[in-house]
Amino acid sequence: MTESVGLGRVLEPTGVLPQAAWRLDADPAIGPDEVRIRVRRLNLDAASYRQLAGKHEGDGAAIRAEVLEIVETRGKMHNPVTGSGGMLIGVVDEVGPDSPLPVKPGDLVATLVSLTLTPLRITDRLAGWDGLSEQVPADGTAILFGRSIIGVLPDDLPPELALAVYDVCGAPALVDRVVRGYPAGATVAVLGGAGKSGSLSLAAAKRAGARTVAVVVSDSERDALRGAGLADAIAVADARDPVAVAEAIGTPADVTVVCVDVPGCEHGAILATAAGGTVIFFSMATSFSAAALGAEGLAADVTMLVGNGFVPGHAEFAVGLLRSVPAVRALFEARIAGD
Amino acid sequence: MTESVGLGRVLEPTGVLPQAAWRLDADPAIGPDEVRIRVRRLNLDAASYRQLAGKHEGDGAAIRAEVLEIVETRGKMHNPVTGSGGMLIGVVDEVGPDSPLPVKPGDLVATLVSLTLTPLRITDRLAGWDGLSEQVPADGTAILFGRSIIGVLPDDLPPELALAVYDVCGAPALVDRVVRGYPAGATVAVLGGAGKSGSLSLAAAKRAGARTVAVVVSDSERDALRGAGLADAIAVADARDPVAVAEAIGTPADVTVVCVDVPGCEHGAILATAAGGTVIFFSMATSFSAAALGAEGLAADVTMLVGNGFVPGHAEFAVGLLRSVPAVRALFEARIAGD
Numbered sequence: 001m002t003e004s005v006g007l008g009r010v011l012e013p014t015g016v017l018p019q020a021a022w023r024l025d026a027d028p029a030i031g032p033d034e035v036r037i038r039v040r041r042l043n044l045d046a047a048s049y050r051q052l053a054g055k056h057e058g059d060g061a062a063i064r065a066e067v068l069e070i071v072e073t074r075g076k077m078h079n080p081v082t083g084s085g086g087m088l089i090g091v092v093d094e095v096g097p098d099s100p101l102p103v104k105p106g107d108l109v110a111t112l113v114s115l116t117l118t119p120l121r122i123t124d125r126l127a128g129w130d131g132l133s134e135q136v137p138a139d140g141t142a143i144l145f146g147r148s149i150i151g152v153l154p155d156d157l158p159p160e161l162a163l164a165v166y167d168v169c170g171a172p173a174l175v176d177r178v179v180r181g182y183p184a185g186a187t188v189a190v191l192g193g194a195g196k197s198g199s200l201s202l203a204a205a206k207r208a209g210a211r212t213v214a215v216v217v218s219d220s221e222r223d224a225l226r227g228a229g230l231a232d233a234i235a236v237a238d239a240r241d242p243v244a245v246a247e248a249i250g251t252p253a254d255v256t257v258v259c260v261d262v263p264g265c266e267h268g269a270i271l272a273t274a275a276g277g278t279v280i281f282f283s284m285a286t287s288f289s290a291a292a293l294g295a296e297g298l299a300a301d302v303t304m305l306v307g308n309g310f311v312p313g314h315a316e317f318a319v320g321l322l323r324s325v326p327a328v329r330a331l332f333e334a335r336i337a338g339d
Numbered sequence: 340m341t342e343s344v345g346l347g348r349v350l351e352p353t354g355v356l357p358q359a360a361w362r363l364d365a366d367p368a369i370g371p372d373e374v375r376i377r378v379r380r381l382n383l384d385a386a387s388y389r390q391l392a393g394k395h396e397g398d399g400a401a402i403r404a405e406v407l408e409i410v411e412t413r414g415k416m417h418n419p420v421t422g423s424g425g426m427l428i429g430v431v432d433e434v435g436p437d438s439p440l441p442v443k444p445g446d447l448v449a450t451l452v453s454l455t456l457t458p459l460r461i462t463d464r465l466a467g468w469d470g471l472s473e474q475v476p477a478d479g480t481a482i483l484f485g486r487s488i489i490g491v492l493p494d495d496l497p498p499e500l501a502l503a504v505y506d507v508c509g510a511p512a513l514v515d516r517v518v519r520g521y522p523a524g525a526t527v528a529v530l531g532g533a534g535k536s537g538s539l540s541l542a543a544a545k546r547a548g549a550r551t552v553a554v555v556v557s558d559s560e561r562d563a564l565r566g567a568g569l570a571d572a573i574a575v576a577d578a579r580d581p582v583a584v585a586e587a588i589g590t591p592a593d594v595t596v597v598c599v600d601v602p603g604c605e606h607g608a609i610l611a612t613a614a615g616g617t618v619i620f621f622s623m624a625t626s627f628s629a630a631a632l633g634a635e636g637l638a639a640d641v642t643m644l645v646g647n648g649f650v651p652g653h654a655e656f657a658v659g660l661l662r663s664v665p666a667v668r669a670l671f672e673a674r675i676a677g678d
Binding site: 007015018019020112113114116117148149240244264266281284287288289290291292294295298299301302303304305306307309311 | 344581610627640642
């Protein structure tokens with residue numbers, strides 16, 4: 001167990017998991033259950049890049065120097081200020097004999113675990129990067145442990161589209177699982193239904209036989225979603241206003257999915273959910289205590305799930321939705337073009 | 340709907356529910372569906388008391404002064420650092436004509452919703468409290484809304500014992516519900532098994548037919564729990580050390596219950612849980628992002644529940660366990676005596 005989660009890669013402090021570690025051993029020589037990837041590109045987490053760009057006032061050379069310094073110091077691209085990392089794309093280089101990961105040398109892959117726990121060595125000084133974007137062309141090596149997640153990039157999708165889907169692929173898979181636990185025709189409400197995780201969640205709920213209600217923040221989001229056919233009803237409301245959310249959704253939902261990345265959406269989601277229903281929190285801005293105490297304070301008999309980013313088969317499931325529901329793909333492409 | 344959840348008591352910011360509010364109106368004059376309680380005793384949430392005691396290095400007068408300041412500033416006992424509150428005992432003073440709560444003036448009751456959403460006014464400067472325990476003798480008034488939960492105190496139990504049980508009564512009820520979703524003989528691991536919510540969770544799991552494993556922090560807790568017969572196995576480990584927790588539990592558990600009120604227990608709980616298993620987080624010190632990113636980083640297919648403090652019938656269920664399992668009652672009485 002201890003090796004499969006990468007404990008042998010932790011240099012300091014000892015005893016913690018790689019994500020919690022200050023420094024990892026990024027030695028390219030792999031253990032029996034590890035996989036080495038030849039890195040092509042890093043996708044820095046948006047919060048991390050924003051912090052670096054702000055600190056260096058947009059000076060690309062200084063941003064690049066700090067990324068290099070972080071990776072050299074920590075053995076991983078783990079921004080010490082934001083605590084976040086990102087993902088990477090690369091080609092599988094070597095697969096240890098005991099690795100359970102379903103890849104072979106030569107596969108073009110994306111890592112589906114955070115860079116904050118991925119041993120990384122950069123060998124090209126990031127010479128091909130101007131420091132001015134989250135997308136970082138890079139050469140070097142990264143290590144995946146036995147207990148990890150990797151996605152082979154599909155041949156039929158541009159890599160940036162596949163990455164955008166992989167980034168949120170836990171959401172539709174968990175929505176599918178939860179909705180199938182309710183009778184057909186259950187109502188699923190998605191707060192933030194026009195976003196990436198939101199639109200995939202709507203598509204998953206619809207495919208699972210649910211009636212879908214989307215709550216979006218603006219008229220323009222409503223219009224963007226209206227033509228997509230993913231939501232049987234769309235309401236415009238501020239997800240942080242619990243009464244507005246409950247009124248927008250109307251009859252309480254069996255399943256409410258929170259995909260809005262701002263604090264304060266817990267109570268609206270709880271208030272909008274029927275007794276015996278489930279709230280799935282996918283936003284990293286969720287407050288544990290606000291959810292727990294809010295449900296108690298409302299005497300709300302609802303099951304509340306921490307949105308786990310991993311469900312077996314989640315990447316394939318999400319890419320399948322993108323391929324089969326053109327409206328989802330169109331929403332994603334518009335988002336990517338707008339970035 | 341808007342009045343029954345106490346929106347009229349929210350002073351700032353407007354539009355949020357009382358739990359999310361910075362400040363409530365604690366005016367003792369009640370609305371038509373409200374209930375006023377004459378307060379006798381507050382029971383501070385363990386995480387909140389621990390934070391206050393740590394900050395003031397055990398100086399009782401300073402702890403008392405800060406509790407008074409919080410209540411005066413916010414109109415509720417809502418610790419701004421931990422986000423948690425507690426509960427209270429009192430006597431029903433006045434019941435509004437439209438209140439749906441099943442109480443009458445003179446009833447000795449406990450509020451089963453958090454103090455973080457209960458309008459509270461203290462009138463005795465907490466003169467009867469030395470600041471050195473979570474149990475706070477107090478005089479003043481508290482308000483309950485229409486949509487709320489209240490428990491009449493049983494005649495056969497001392498009030499402080501009933502309050503201590505009510506404080507954590509959501510835990511055994513939810514453990515019971517979750518464990519019954521697994522085959523008989525499932526393994527349930529409880530981190531912090533010697534505490535209040537922990538021992539009730541063990542008792543509930545055992546009654547539901549589970550094999551129980553307790554993880555406790557010290558030899559003295561192990562010895563206290565050993566004679567109780569609640570745990571089939573007991574291990575001593577630091578719940579913040581993921582590898583130690585996983586090794587202490589051994590074969591991964593079907594259900595892991597986190598009842599340790601310190602930060603950093605998420606990864607151990609996830610690592611100790613089998614694929615397809617469930618982690619129930621009852622600790623208010625739980626970090627949502629540590630849980631979500633931790634499970635993803637470990638490729639852990641586990642269901643993670645925010646421990647909802649409300650399950651229908653939870654108070655009666657917990658009191659029933661206390662009455663029928665003498666070992667649980669003994670653990671509670673020892674804890675109360677030690678406070």
